[in-house]
Amino acid sequence: MFGLKSVYFYLIACQITLIKFFKKLYFSSKNYNKSLETKTPQQVYYNPNPFLLSIITSYRGESFKINEIDTNIFWLENKKKNNKKKKNFF
Numbered sequence: 001m002f003g004l005k006s007v008y009f010y011l012i013a014c015q016i017t018l019i020k021f022f023k024k025l026y027f028s029s030k031n032y033n034k035s036l037e038t039k040t041p042q043q044v045y046y047n048p049n050p051f052l053l054s055i056i057t058s059y060r061g062e063s064f065k066i067n068e069i070d071t072n073i074f075w076l077e078n079k080k081k082n083n084k085k086k087k088n089f090f
Contacts, residue, residue, distance in 0.1 A: 026032055
């Protein structure tokens with residue numbers, strides 16, 4: 001039984017040695033150096049958080065409760081309000 005364990009540990013040691021050898025070979029190769037190169041982005045997308053706009057805009061005047069709205073006339077009232085109010089930002 002003792003001989004079987006020593007063979008097992010010998011095979012594990014060989015496996016670890018091979019892995020270290022392949023890692024050393026890969027990290028010194030051109031493929032690894034090429035994978036480390038970075039490119040500068042051509043275009044940056046900016047998506048601000050809507051919470052940040054709460055400082056400048058007041059949403060309380062335009063909020064409403066859904067259960068208080070009549071579904072038949074909601075769109076008509078909304079169009080009338082939009083025609084009356086022209087919002088100017090800044």
